[in-house]
Amino acid sequence: MSQTSRPRSRSGNLAAEKLTYAAMLTPALLLLAVFVFIPVALVIYGSLFDFGLTSRDWTFVGLGNYVEAFGDDVFWIALRNNLIIVIGSIVLQVGFGTLLAAVLDRGVRLGRTLMRTIIFAPMVISSVAVGLIWLIILDPNVGPLNAVVKGVGLTPPKLGWLGDPSISIWVVLGIAAWQYTGFMMVLILAGLQAVPKDIYQAAALDGATGLRAFWYITLPSIRNILIVAILITTVGGFKVFDLIFVTTGGGPANSTQVLGTYIYLQAFNIGEMGFANAISVVLLLIAVGLGWLQLKTSRKA
Amino acid sequence: MKVLGTACVVSLAALAIGMPAVAADKATVKFWTLKNPGMAEFAAEAIEAFKEKRPDIEVVYEDFPNEAYKTAIQVALNGSEPPDAFYNWVGEDSARLVREGLVMDVSEYGTEPDGFQSILSDGWLSTLQYDGKQYGVPLEAVSKFFYYNTNFFAEHELKVPDSFDGLLQSCRDIRAIDEDIVPMPLGNSERWKLNHFITMLNERVVGHEAANPDYALEADDATLFTNPRYVEALQKVLDLQEAGCFQDAPNATSPELTRTMFATEASPMIYCGSWCAGIFNGEGFEDFKMFRMPEVKGGDGADGTNFLIVQGYQISAKSKYPEETVAWLSHLVSPEMAVRYAETMGRVPSNPASLDSSDQLTESFKWIAKDVSEITVPINVLDVKLENTVSEAYLDGGVELLNGTLTPEQVMEKVRETALKAKAKLDK
Amino acid sequence: MSTVEISGLVKNFGAFQALKSIDLSIGDGEFVVMVGPSGCGKSTLLRAIAGLEMPDDGMIMVGDRDVTFEEPADRGVAMVFQNYALYPHMTVAGNMGFGLKMAGIAKDAIADAVQRASDILSIGDHLHKQPKALSGGQKQRVAIGRAITRQPKVFLFDEPLSNLDAALRTRMRVELGRLHNELNATMIYVTHDQTEAMTMADRIVVLSSGAIEQVGSPRDLYNRPGNLFVAGFLGSPKMNVLQATLVSATDGELTASVAGLPDITRPLDVTEGRELAVGDKVLLGIRPEALGEGDISFNLKARVVENLGRETLIYGTPENFRSCDGDAEDGDIVVQYPRQYDAAAGQTLTVGMPLDAFYIFDSDGRTRSFAAAH
Incomplete structure (x- = not known):
């Protein structure tokens, strides 16, 4: 549509072009405004007030909700738990996903598609269903895991896998890993399979086999995919809600609370909408920070 | 499922708010309630019967699952077209809506002979009165009992306990019969199970007269939740745990599982709501009887009190048809409908007048209905009655108590701390 | 620099025998080219020498060292792949120095080696570039440079020029020859x-179905192919083959009779092989370039005329005899004139045929008489 090579009408065309661009961008911007910018503005605005979902009056408290949040033990527990899930998930999901992908890519000859399907399967189950499945498996009274642990002569945790505050967050982390490692594996496997096989042969002749080939050839070849995987995992780790809501509800006694569930608790159970908004803004800032980081790294790569 | 449910309901609510009125000449009463087994059938029947009485009114029925409802109703009440009548828990939930002016004072309505104010007893009506004004129609009540397996008790010649110490002894006796039997499983994964225990232990040890100022955050800052008997009440939970009443991991066990354990006779006792009788019957188990939380020797509580959560309907302040809405609610608590409610839902209705006439009600239901009618003072459950943050502190405190991560003293310290904060905020 | 000695090498892929007991000696500094049709085992043999395929039986010696079960990197060989197989995430210098880095050589020494190799191949300007910034020819130079950097005893090339365009291939061919020298x-x-x-080989190894058909210098293989397969494989267009019957086999001479042609009599050059008797079916072969002028002449109805500038290929049907096998259509033969030739499809030409230019193959495909040199 651009006819910029015609010098006489150039300025007129430029204006028309700008108008066209604007017209084409408007629907997207409008939708973004309605579904993103305006809600975000409302949340930021709301975070400056003290009010509940059914309150008639909003009391302006300035940054009071933020001060309250930073002085709130549970807020820090929730943030810490988010970080545990983010870092733990990167190690477990991306780490194991890479290992499984490497094994499937090079080691396993028989039933590769079947294995891939089995490992990927948890990904297509909703988090809520996954949570319910694991509630049954981890049940301290009738759950099969306890039976297995007892069967090999060990003692399962007395307070239950999800009831013991010292381990419950790690158990939830494990469930998340069970659900998403397959997805990471498939993502990374796609990357691995795009690496030409003769590169590995060249590397073998150069003296890089096994772990050295993995380190010097495989990992650098899938660097960009790993960055994407880590980013997906990080964002997912900060956004996590459903899995925890279903399995522990943030308990026992807030020990698995994350920002997502704590926002829900404050907003809908306790009715501190302003406080919940303030935590949401903190979460938003973290997300924006991560987005910025992603843009930066992807431009570098 | 809960999350998805919530999301669906929120959007449903949004839809419902935006819906135009159905017919101009007919008064439309929008009626929201909880999705409980049998409720939709009962409502359909009631609406059919109501049409004959009042053809000028159209009742629009909608129901929601428990967790989703809590969010949806709050959103809807703030919208422009909230339901005219909606289900609510009587206690802090209903009181807050009164404070926030979202529900209507219906003192002037339903006073005719078949109006609810004429049908229901003063005791029942008082549960939804604030400052002498009527803010809703009580529908039903649930209470809480120890259920025990009569076969098991007879076989092992166990005595039905009549004191808290007797209760502890029962647990020890059952463990002595077989160490692997859990005498009284506790499914506290959702936290409210132990809260119900604590509600009644507080009543038996502290007493409601002493506790009420604390519960209402009306006591002085200096004395708020400082009564040492609160700690004693929590100590009783540990006593139960030490007597081997509970299984190892109550905080990771779901309420449903413990009910199944009782219904399948794996466990001979359970502390369960009045609604549990119907569940056990539904699972084909009928050999049980019930008793109330027994007295605690040396406790300050009154006899004859018991756990009672009243649930009822409130009328939105924005309702355009208050008279019609109240007529509908009065119809729901009429003798004919009340007995049908008990029959289809297995719950104790606020109007017990004609229950005896029914031949469909089970013995255990009739026992419960009679027991509920004999309650001298209804004791509302803590997580319904307390201010939200204090309620949270008590719920989490219970979890930590069972886990052994906090002592009774530390739990009460946290409760007091939270209560002081909440009170300061309220006073502002 | 080193010799390579292969003895009794067997490689099976499941039921498929890729290499059937290969014996081959390669001298120090020799340039050996292995050819054969697809699936003949030439790449498998190369990869076995490289250590990328483990043989099922047999032995590979590089110099005086048995490397049959050594790791690829420990064999003193370097390989250049058809698709270059450069490491995309490393610079050219990184690619070339990777083998030395893996061997734990000091950085300075690696840099020197890379520099030397890049000088030989004149790719010094590209050392800091990523492979994706290079052209196909440059990539292949880097791949060769990577092999040179390691200073191996033996270089292995797996169809290194097949991804390049014709002009570049010719240049690289010359360059590889120079490099070898x-x-x-x-x-x-x-x-x-x-x-x-x-063009490049000191010796050619012709493989077929996992076995060596013949080893020898290019000219030797072309002029004195040991069997019908080698005779047919070398030379383009292929040798014309006619069916014939032996009418005499005495005193070191074979006489074969072909329908539509006078009897062909050739000396018996190879005495090993099956006993020949009158009435045996044999095959006669004559190269397309041997036709054109000669003792007799025949009429050829041209079907396709390919004028290649320097030479002219004419595919056509002979009037009074038929060929079997060959590049031309059933029964057709091909004639190659080493000059431009005015002819058009459909035209009938008179083509000369020297009677001593025939090879005779017995029914096992073994060559028994060679064509006289022309």
């Missing part, structure tokens, strides 16, 4: 391109 290295080169084989 310069480095004086032992090189084993796999290709399906007979021009590469004929």
